Amino acid sequence: MLTVEGLNAWYGEAQVLRDVDLAVAEGEIVTLVGRNGAGKTTLLRCVMGLHERCTGRIGLRGDTAFGTRPAHRRARLGVGYVPDDRGIYATLSVEENLLLPPVVGPDPWSLPRVYETFPVLRERRRFAGTQLSGGEQQMLALARVLRSGARLLLCDEPTEGLSPLLVEQIGEILREIKAAGVTVLLIEQNLHFATTVADRHHLLAEGRIVESLDNGAVRAREHELLAYLGI
Amino acid sequence: MSGFLQQCFNGLVSGGFYALLALGLAVIFGMLGVVNFAHGAFFMLGAFGAYVALAEFGVPFWAALVAVPALLFLFGAVLERTLIRRLVPFDPLYNFLLTFGLTLVLQDLVKREYGVQSQPYPRPAELSGSLDLGLFDYPAYQVFVLAAAVLLCLAVWLILTRTRVGMVVRAATERPELTRALGVNVGRWVTPVFAFGVALAGLAGVLAAPMRAVNPLMGADLIIAVFAVVVIGGLGSVFGSVLAGFAIGLVQSLGNLYVPALSQTLIFIIMAGVLLWRPAGLFGREEART
Known part of the structure; x- marks a missing residue:
């Protein structure tokens, strides 16, 4: 689905990604874990076409020129982005936030389906997007890319700051869309949660992928990894 | 009492011009991040366009x-495509200077052809009389201008709040980068939005021709006040x-x-007060554009 080869990225003089290789197969959920500043968010922004200072090859489903296309073209090829700040518009209502992205995939969620899954969004559909609570905004950001029918989701810490109940609900949704064949590249600091939804995990440190782990390895080394991540 | 109300009416009529010009400035600033100093020149071109159309070609006011x-929409589109667009990626100051220079060029071109004295433009015959507004008579043309300004602002507001185009413009104004990442081709809307703002300034100019002095500097006199209006309302806020x-x-x-002693400075006193307070x-909105 997604292949990243030899990706380097800079902020000014500082190199924040060094020769990153990454492949995500269709229907897989893969996480990126690492300390703050390890380059996780930059990696997603490079894939989305939002970080200009990067070199390397990014391909999507055999489209080797994917990494040279402008951001809106990449989205239209079926990529959905949930940014780290949730990206909810204050000047758009909740419903407009849902309807803004064009449909980009063969199997988009309908508005009734979104509202059935997230009843709170139906109740508040006429509210300004930023009048929702943090957790509700997180739901809205996820619902927005589901409604567009994106086949590859780039999710930057969708569970950050959520109550355990909401984290569990996001987990259910991720398992549901995985069953429908959607691919997810997920930044996640909650290791326990990560092992319940994802197939594989990549540990980033100082801009490099230093280790790739499966669920068994993460569970076995949970204490060591948590200590390393400083959580 | 009727003197007071009449003065209120006068104020709303000139406020209508402020509103139409500020509206275009706000939409352009929001979508492009460009402070369009040439907005007053486009207003002047609108008034001169109406004058030239009538004097040289016999085109009536309504046409x-x-x-x-x-x-002016076409002119704005060409301008955005050929000049403005090239400077958008750089410091906003470049486009400010470009549009400032453009203002001088346009003013001098008109000055060369028609001189600095004001040109007469008659009111349309249908609106040459007065209307009895109960407490006082008021020129029918001024009533028309006020109604037109209110309706135009209302129409733009409806477009912005009730249509998909308006939704895209609001989203692109608030978060241009994110809006692209969500699959919206923001660049496609930039030219029409700029051209629309220019056309709106031109429309205000045509409306001004029968009641204000049509001369090359009419826009320059107005634009400074309009900038103060935009700052008071909140940069980029259309409603404001x-x-x-x-x-x-x-x-x-x-x-x-x-x-009367404060008539020229009052607007700037208000602006300073508003800026101190908010x-x-x-x-x-408080956060800076990125």
Whole structure:
């Protein structure tokens, strides 16, 4: 689905990604874990076409020129982005936030389906997007890319700051869309949660992928990894 | 009492011009991040367009009201494509300087052809009389201008809040980068939005021709006040700009009546006060553009 080869990225003089290789197969959920500043968010922004200072090859489903296309073209090829700040518009209502992205995939969620899954969004559909609570905004950001029918989701810490109940609900949704064949590249600091939804995990440190782990390895080394991540 | 009300009416009419110009400035600033200093020159071109159309080609007011903004829309589109667009990626100051230079060029071109004296433009015959508004008679043309300004602002507001185009413009104004990442081709909307703002300034110019002096500097005199209006309303806030436009027109007009000594400075005193109280303007958002 997604292949990243030899990706380097800079902020000014500082190199924040060094020769990153990454492949995500269709229907897989893969996480990126690492300390703050390890380059996780930059990696997603490079894939989305939002970080200009990067070199390397990014391909999507055999489209080797994917990494040279402008951001809106990449989205239209079926990529959905949930940014780290949730990206909810204050000047758009909740419903407009849902309807803004064009449909980009063969199997988009309908508005009734979104509202059935997230009843709170139906109740508040006429509210300004930023009048929702943090957790509700997180739901809205996820619902927005589901409604567009994106086949590859780039999710930057969708569970950050959520109550355990909401984290569990996001987990259910991720398992549901995985069953429908959607691919997810997920930044996640909650290791326990990560092992319940994802197939594989990549540990980033100082801009490099230093280790790739499966669920068994993460569970076995949970204490060591948590200590390393400083959580 | 009727003197007071009449002055209120005068204020709302000139507020209508502020609102139409501020509206275009706000939409352009929001979508492009460009402070369009040439907005007053486009207003002047609108008025001169109506004057030239009548004097040289016998085109009546009502036809000019449609044709002149349409021509300015094209002019704005060409301008955005050829000049403005190239400077958008750089410091906003470049486009400020570009549009400032453009203002001087346009003013001098018109000056060369028609001189600095004001040109006469008759009111359309249908609106040459007065209307009895109960307490006082008021020129029918001014009533028409006020109604047109209110309806135009309302129409733009409906487009912005009720249509998909408006939704895209709001989203691109608030978060241009994110909006692209969500699959919206923001670049496609930039030219029409800029051209629309230019056309709106031209329309205001045509409306001004029968009641204000048509001369090359008419826009320059107005634009400084309009900038103050936009700052008071909140840079980039369409709603704030329109509301501040009408409010400032009203306050300025009443100021002329009661404190004539302050008539030229009142607007800037208000601007300073608003900035001290709310640095982002009355309806502006605090966070900076990225």
